[in-house]
Amino acid sequence: MATDEDVHRRPFRSSFWWFLIKRLAQALLVILLVTLIVFTLMHIAMPNGPGAGVLGLQATAEQIAKFNHDHGFDLPIWQQYFNYLGQILHGDFGESFQLNMTVGMAIGIRLPKTILLSVICIIVALAIAIPMGIFQATRRGKVSDYILTGANFVVYSTPSFFMGLILIIVFAQKLNLLPATAPSGVPSVLDLLRQPNFLVLPVITGSLGTIATFSRYMRSATIDNLSEDYVRTARAKGTSQPRVVVRHVVRNSLTPVIAMLGYYLPVLLGGMIVVEQLFNYPGMGLLFWQAATKADYPVLLGCILIIAVATVVGSLLADIIQALLDPRTRGQLT
Amino acid sequence: MSDPIDRPVLTVEHLSVEFHTDEGTYPAVNDSSFAIEPGKVLALVGESGSGKTVTSLAILGLLPGTARVAGKISLDGESLLDAGEQRMNEIRGQAISMIFQEPMTALNPTMTVGAQVEEVLTNHKVCSKAEASRRAVDMLDRVGIPDAARRAKTFPHELSGGQRQRVVIAIALACEPKLIIADEPTTALDVTVQAEILDLLRRLARESSTAFLLITHNMGVVADIADDVAVMYNGDIVETGTMRQVLLEPQADYSKQLIAAIPKMPDAHWDDIVAAAARQDADAQEMTPEVGADDGKPPALAFSGTSIDYMRGGRAFRAVHDVSLTIGDDEILGLVGESGSGKSTLGRCALGLIPAAEGTVSVLNHAVHARALLNAEDKAVRAQIGVIFQDPGSSLDPRMTIAQAIEEPLLVHGAEGMTGRRARQARVDELLDAVELPSYYALRYPHELSGGQRQRVGLARAIVLNPRVLIADEPTSALDVSVQAHVLDALRSLQAKYHFACLFISHDLAVINEMSHRVAVMWRGRIVEVGETSSILVHPHHPYTIRLLAAVPSPDPREQARRRDARRKLAQIAEVAELADGA
Numbered sequence: 009m010a011t012d013e014d015v016h017r018r019p020f021r022s023s024f025w026w027f028l029i030k031r032l033a034q035a036l037l038v039i040l041l042v043t044l045i046v047f048t049l050m051h052i053a054m055p056n057g058p059g060a061g062v063l064g065l066q067a068t069a070e071q072i073a074k075f076n077h078d079h080g081f082d083l084p085i086w087q088q089y090f091n092y093l094g095q096i097l098h099g100d101f102g103e104s105f106q107l108n109m110t111v112g113m114a115i116g117i118r119l120p121k122t123i124l125l126s127v128i129c130i131i132v133a134l135a136i137a138i139p140m141g142i143f144q145a146t147r148r149g150k151v152s153d154y155i156l157t158g159a160n161f162v163v164y165s166t167p168s169f170f171m172g173l174i175l176i177i178v179f180a181q182k183l184n185l186l187p188a189t190a191p192s193g194v195p196s197v198l199d200l201l202r203q204p205n206f207l208v209l210p211v212i213t214g215s216l217g218t219i220a221t222f223s224r225y226m227r228s229a230t231i232d233n234l235s236e237d238y239v240r241t242a243r244a245k246g247t248s249q250p251r252v253v254v255r256h257v258v259r260n261s262l263t264p265v266i267a268m269l270g271y272y273l274p275v276l277l278g279g280m281i282v283v284e285q286l287f288n289y290p291g292m293g294l295l296f297w298q299a300a301t302k303a304d305y306p307v308l309l310g311c312i313l314i315i316a317v318a319t320v321v322g323s324l325l326a327d328i329i330q331a332l333l334d335p336r337t338r339g340q341l342t
Numbered sequence: 343m344s345d346p347i348d349r350p351v352l353t354v355e356h357l358s359v360e361f362h363t364d365e366g367t368y369p370a371v372n373d374s375s376f377a378i379e380p381g382k383v384l385a386l387v388g389e390s391g392s393g394k395t396v397t398s399l400a401i402l403g404l405l406p407g408t409a410r411v412a413g414k415i416s417l418d419g420e421s422l423l424d425a426g427e428q429r430m431n432e433i434r435g436q437a438i439s440m441i442f443q444e445p446m447t448a449l450n451p452t453m454t455v456g457a458q459v460e461e462v463l464t465n466h467k468v469c470s471k472a473e474a475s476r477r478a479v480d481m482l483d484r485v486g487i488p489d490a491a492r493r494a495k496t497f498p499h500e501l502s503g504g505q506r507q508r509v510v511i512a513i514a515l516a517c518e519p520k521l522i523i524a525d526e527p528t529t530a531l532d533v534t535v536q537a538e539i540l541d542l543l544r545r546l547a548r549e550s551s552t553a554f555l556l557i558t559h560n561m562g563v564v565a566d567i568a569d570d571v572a573v574m575y576n577g578d579i580v581e582t583g584t585m586r587q588v589l590l591e592p593q594a595d596y597s598k599q600l601i602a603a604i605p606k607m608p609d610a611h612w613d614d615i616v617a618a619a620a621r622q623d624a625d626a627q628e629m630t631p632e633v634g635a636d637d638g639k640p641p642a643l644a645f646s647g648t649s650i651d652y653m654r655g656g657r658a659f660r661a662v663h664d665v666s667l668t669i670g671d672d673e674i675l676g677l678v679g680e681s682g683s684g685k686s687t688l689g690r691c692a693l694g695l696i697p698a699a700e701g702t703v704s705v706l707n708h709a710v711h712a713r714a715l716l717n718a719e720d721k722a723v724r725a726q727i728g729v730i731f732q733d734p735g736s737s738l739d740p741r742m743t744i745a746q747a748i749e750e751p752l753l754v755h756g757a758e759g760m761t762g763r764r765a766r767q768a769r770v771d772e773l774l775d776a777v778e779l780p781s782y783y784a785l786r787y788p789h790e791l792s793g794g795q796r797q798r799v800g801l802a803r804a805i806v807l808n809p810r811v812l813i814a815d816e817p818t819s820a821l822d823v824s825v826q827a828h829v830l831d832a833l834r835s836l837q838a839k840y841h842f843a844c845l846f847i848s849h850d851l852a853v854i855n856e857m858s859h860r861v862a863v864m865w866r867g868r869i870v871e872v873g874e875t876s877s878i879l880v881h882p883h884h885p886y887t888i889r890l891l892a893a894v895p896s897p898d899p900r901e902q903a904r905r906r907d908a909r910r911k912l913a914q915i916a917e918v919a920e921l922a923d924g925a
């Protein structure tokens with residue numbers, strides 16, 4: 009309840025720090041729930057522990073039982089879960105069954121490459137989608153708008169693995185212009201940057217869907233803003249239409265689009281699983297794929313944890329960016 | 343000024359505008375002609391859809407691509423319809439500028455107000471960028487924005503509606519244009535703020551040789567600042583003349599109707615009011631508000647020490663403070679106040695939509711509770727209260743026929759003798775007749791009706807249960823004056839027929855005067871004055887009521903001159919009082 013004294017002083021409970029504390033608490037809860045759900049699902053999928061999957065078809069029942077016992081998979085599921093949480097709190101994500109290294113190391117090697125690929129994809133996608141959305145909005149209902157909208161729907165409704173395959177056939181096999189797979193061995197981020205040829209097809213495949221999605225957002229946000237009263241005010245000042253778009257409309261339209269980006273982060277990371285598998289790109293997506301097919305339980309959990317963190321961080325960033333871009337919501341983060 | 347004074351700045355000759363759409367061609371303006379001289383204010387008046395705004399956008403060349411414009415528009419001899427887009431961009435903002443109706447949305451929300459004033463200066467290369475930011479602050483200062491240097495760095499949402507409108511005016515003035523088009527510049531503002539903005543526009547028009555094209559539907563605004571008037575109806579200019587000619591002796595039939603439809607107010611005793619204010623009349627300042635008419639009968643609606651809180655950002659905000667007020671049977675009480683005064687909140691509390699934090703609300707001595715789940719007693723009390731809202735467009739369900747909308751309360755309350763279809767149909771017919779709508783309207787849908795007709799349906803629905811109390815919250819604010827007059831007539835005759843008590847909420851003192859027996863004035867959540875309508879509007883006592891009354895522009899130019907004079911004197915008295923306080 010408000011008292012007379014705190015009318016002038018902004019109470020802590022509506023300050024930015026309180027907002028951050030609340031959101032971080034929420035984030036922890038979400039991550040905890042995600043691990044619980046995934047843990048339960050894995051147990052349902054492999055009720056007898058991952059031993060059979062890890063050791064393969066030749067393994068005897070005793071070997072499987074021994075494996076499960078050694079790794080604690082014969083304990084009750086809640087005990088397994090708490091053991092896992094305890095490990096995480098100590099920064100220990102467990103040991104991969106397949107890769108002969110810790111999960112932390114496996115992810116540590118792969119994650120930067122996925123981040124590299126994602127960041128390039130986002131930059132490329134926005135650099136195309138935002139101007140395209142603005143272009144379409146200013147030519148709304150004209151032939152160019154219809155053509156781009158149609159192309160958008162084609163891209164949007166084509167699965168990315170299919171799009172990737174076509175790109176490989178055309179550019180790698182028929183035209184022989186670009187490599188279809190990443191350099192062999194275990195290339196570092198620097199290796200990848202030195203041979204940008206390898207990145208071209210994965211980036212195209214990874215960003216096409218994003219371009220389609222975000223040019224739609226940008227188009228409708230721009231159309232909304234073009235009919236706002238402030239546009240008429242600016243025109244009445246003698247600002248030309250193209251200049252009104254650049255000076256006034258773009259910033260106002262970008263606010264909701266950039267905010268969407270935060271929520272889009274997990275979608276993008278999910279898309280990377282397909283792209284990396286398709287191009288044999290040595291990132292976290294490929295790691296995830298291999299772990300899933302080989303029942304590499306600890307790696308799988310580690311990857312999901314990373315995606316969960318990315319999700320909550322993304323939505324937190326979305327809110328903060330929105331507040332920074334729109335002065336009306338500044339100081340209203342509660 | 344080398345031009346002779348009688349040479350018009352703007353001449354519009356035989357202007358016609360048509361909109362070509364996929365569905366057909368719609369004429370918006372037909373063969374209209376008028377001219378404005380330097381330093382003069384021409385008011386273009388008319389109701390919604392008459393073509394006023396289309397005319398103004400045609401002058402600026404800002405009509406959408408579907409418009410076809412014919413005729414001649416010239417600014418100082420230059421034909422604007424022949425000027426290319428590039429030339430028009432030079433003219434817009436520099437030679438002609440515009441003030442818009444809605445100050446809340448007319449400014450870019452992500453740009454500081456200073457930068458928005460600067461933009462018009464830099465667009466026309468009037469001065470350097472550094473000079474522009476200094477001039478922008480000067481302009482903001484000139485239009486009466488306090489602490490202009492600091493305010494220039496704020497964003498529009500940090501300013502009040504009146505201040506935002508001042509920013510829009512600063513933008514319009516920045517390049518010292520030859521013509522300013524003001525499209526309903528005060529319609530979205532409260533009357534006291536409106537009066538300040540009108541003072542500002544009047545001063546600017548007198549000080550400079552700028553011509554003003556004032557677009558408005560408010561004859562009070564016309565009487566206050568216009569020199570000449572052109573009356574527009576259905577795309578045609580039906581009458582032009584000086585302001586006094588048109589307002590006092592209208593010639594065209596439409597102008598006569600329009601002026602007759604404006605709600606009237608009695609002439610206030612300004613000399614007495616000003617004299618009393620100058621004496622600092624002790625009893626006038628400390629008059630306790632009369633609570634209600636005491637005729638021995640239980641009041642139809644009674645507020646007793648009612649306070650109402652809103653939750654805002656997790657904190658309680660007191661919207662209504664300790665209101666005690668009664669409305670007798672068969673009485674219309676007008677509740678007047680500006681936006682945010684708490685008048686609608688009080689009405690919603692009487693309906694049981696929000697709870698009272700302190701005190702009680704009762705209908706015929708039964709308490710009204712704001713519970714989510716109503717018991718039988720609550721429902722019986724609710725059935726005694728009818729309500730009609732402001733917006734006739736959105737307060738009817740678009741998927742219900744008129745008959746369904748009107749009979750819904752009968753079904754909800756399982757009204758006695760109304761369980762049969764026939765009985766309900768008869769009741770709907772009876773009410774449609776009472777609000778003067780033909781009975782075949784029963785099967786129509788809301789979108790097939792005009793705004794005035796929808797508001798009549800709202801009235802019929804409000805009284806279908808024969809309530810003892812009707813809450814009318816700004817029932818005609820969204821309507822044109824001629825439509826408003828008919829809806830008010832319908833409400834008055836219903837009240838005469840069914841004798842319900844009515845809490846009539848409005849911001850418009852003239853409407854209150856025409857409708858209510860008594861009036862209560864609300865200010866900052868408190869009732870500051872209650873009394874007979876005829877006495878309060880002629881000789882108010884509370885300083886706020888006086889300020890409000892002096893701020894309402896009268897459509898009668900003679901009364902308006904007296905009000906303006908009284909307002910000036912009252913402002914001086916207040917200044918003197920402040921100086922005395924300071925000493």
